[in-house]
Amino acid sequence: MFYDEAKIYVRGGDGGNGAVAFRREKYVPRGGPSGGDGGRGGSVILEADPGLRTLVDFHYRTHYRAERGEHGQGKNKHGRSAPDLVLRVPVGTVVRDAETNKILADLVYPGQQVVVAAGGRGGRGNARFATPWNQAPTFAEKGEPGEERWLLLELKLLADVGLIGLPNAGKSTLLSRISAARPKIADYPFTTLTPNLGVVRLDEEHSFVVADIPGLIEGAHRGAGLGLKFLRHIERTRILVHVLEVGLLTKEEVLRNFRIVNEELSHYSPKLLERPQVIAANKIDLPGGQENVEFIKASLGSSYRIFPISALKGEGIEPLLWYLTELLASLPETGPIILKDEYEETSVIKPPVTILRQGDVFLVSGPEVERRVAMTDFNNEAAVYRLQQALKRLGVEEALRRAGARPGDTVRIGNQEFEWQE
Numbered sequence: 001m002f003y004d005e006a007k008i009y010v011r012g013g014d015g016g017n018g019a020v021a022f023r024r025e026k027y028v029p030r031g032g033p034s035g036g037d038g039g040r041g042g043s044v045i046l047e048a049d050p051g052l053r054t055l056v057d058f059h060y061r062t063h064y065r066a067e068r069g070e071h072g073q074g075k076n077k078h079g080r081s082a083p084d085l086v087l088r089v090p091v092g093t094v095v096r097d098a099e100t101n102k103i104l105a106d107l108v109y110p111g112q113q114v115v116v117a118a119g120g121r122g123g124r125g126n127a128r129f130a131t132p133w134n135q136a137p138t139f140a141e142k143g144e145p146g147e148e149r150w151l152l153l154e155l156k157l158l159a160d161v162g163l164i165g166l167p168n169a170g171k172s173t174l175l176s177r178i179s180a181a182r183p184k185i186a187d188y189p190f191t192t193l194t195p196n197l198g199v200v201r202l203d204e205e206h207s208f209v210v211a212d213i214p215g216l217i218e219g220a221h222r223g224a225g226l227g228l229k230f231l232r233h234i235e236r237t238r239i240l241v242h243v244l245e246v247g248l249l250t251k252e253e254v255l256r257n258f259r260i261v262n263e264e265l266s267h268y269s270p271k272l273l274e275r276p277q278v279i280a281a282n283k284i285d286l287p288g289g290q291e292n293v294e295f296i297k298a299s300l301g302s303s304y305r306i307f308p309i310s311a312l313k314g315e316g317i318e319p320l321l322w323y324l325t326e327l328l329a330s331l332p333e334t335g336p337i338i339l340k341d342e343y344e345e346t347s348v349i350k351p352p353v354t355i356l357r358q359g360d361v362f363l364v365s366g367p368e369v370e371r372r373v374a375m376t377d378f379n380n381e382a383a384v385y386r387l388q389q390a391l392k393r394l395g396v397e398e399a400l401r402r403a404g405a406r407p408g409d410t411v412r413i414g415n416q417e418f419e420w421q422e
């Protein structure tokens, strides 16, 4: 099942208590204080895992607690700190505090982590409180409690281009025509119920990722049809392709349909309206198609690029794809749009610079890499392909450097970690 939301409770482990104890030795009747410190509680950490596709696991289990630290003991024995509890989430998961709704982290890099509930510090034992004035303190600190909070997890897929349009417009047909994806296609509305991703490969150098989502209808912002929630999966895309049916419809209907979809987009987020939007006028093979194309060119052509296509017959597709490639390359920023507002409450841990070996190919990822090269999402064919190209071009050392690594950094190759020395 595809689940793209979850609400979970996380709690860090409490710190262990410090101990109150005194040395007992044979000929020393009153030894000094010897209570050890308590251990630190485990933290709950979320980690982006490229092997995961949905948040389904968090529907079966909603409560996660890290273990507590051990208490300190006599003879200055410190309690053991508890291990962290690492929960894996899909790449593209936005983490919010459920109470404040603030974004704590947007986990877009494989291996990226965020501490969502820190474990409590261990309490100090009485040995730490001895002073010349009080050589036998009879008190110790209690461990601090672990942090706790409710989190909202929301998966927002990573793609370059998002397909929007009314149900039945031919979005899935287009995706299956331009990529290896095989979404369900049928002659009734709401065939697509969960998003599909496909990789478009134009040639060795050019590829991009397309997201196909369920159709929108008038009133979707009030919950009509499947509502607007699937728009979250095109929030990170840089370009929208509006699949607009032109066959077997009147001019007025075509124009009205175009407006309805944009109206719904604006209800979701006005930002989506600012994205470059390209019109794929679809089903030109059907009666009325060509005439309607001329009509929308006249009425919308000054604001939008319009490509007449037949997704079914495969007509007019190439020019659209090349245009999208050029448009993507011309945009100032590349790669996924990262969502953030407040990061200060939690600590986001950047992934270590990672090189993964797949056969003879090395893949590099890291926070500072040109973003396009940064996504080592193995399920994301396009990202893998880009990395392969970049590595061929740059060589491993240069790629490491671009990934933000410095000599002396810890580097991972496959499962092994080592220090990078020049």
Ligand SMILES: Nc1nc2c(ncn2[C@@H]2O[C@H](COP(=O)(O)OP(=O)(O)OP(=O)(O)O)[C@@H](O)[C@H]2O)c(=O)[nH]1
Binding pocket: 165, 166, 167, 168, 169, 170, 171, 172, 173, 174, 184, 185, 186, 187, 188, 189, 190, 191, 192, 193, 213, 214, 215, 216, 247, 282, 283, 284, 285, 286, 309, 310, 311, 312, 313
């Ligand atoms: N004649 C013709 N039919 C098409 C064309 N493109 C799609 N269709 C048909 O239109 C119907 C709907 O296609 P889909 O690709 O499922 O449409 P969709 O936009 O993904 O629909 P939802 O998933 O319901 O939002 C199917 O019967 C397709 O065969 C086209 O270019 N010409």
Ligand SMILES: [Mg+2]
Binding pocket: 171, 172, 173, 183, 184, 185, 191, 192, 213, 214
């Ligand atoms: Mg569909």
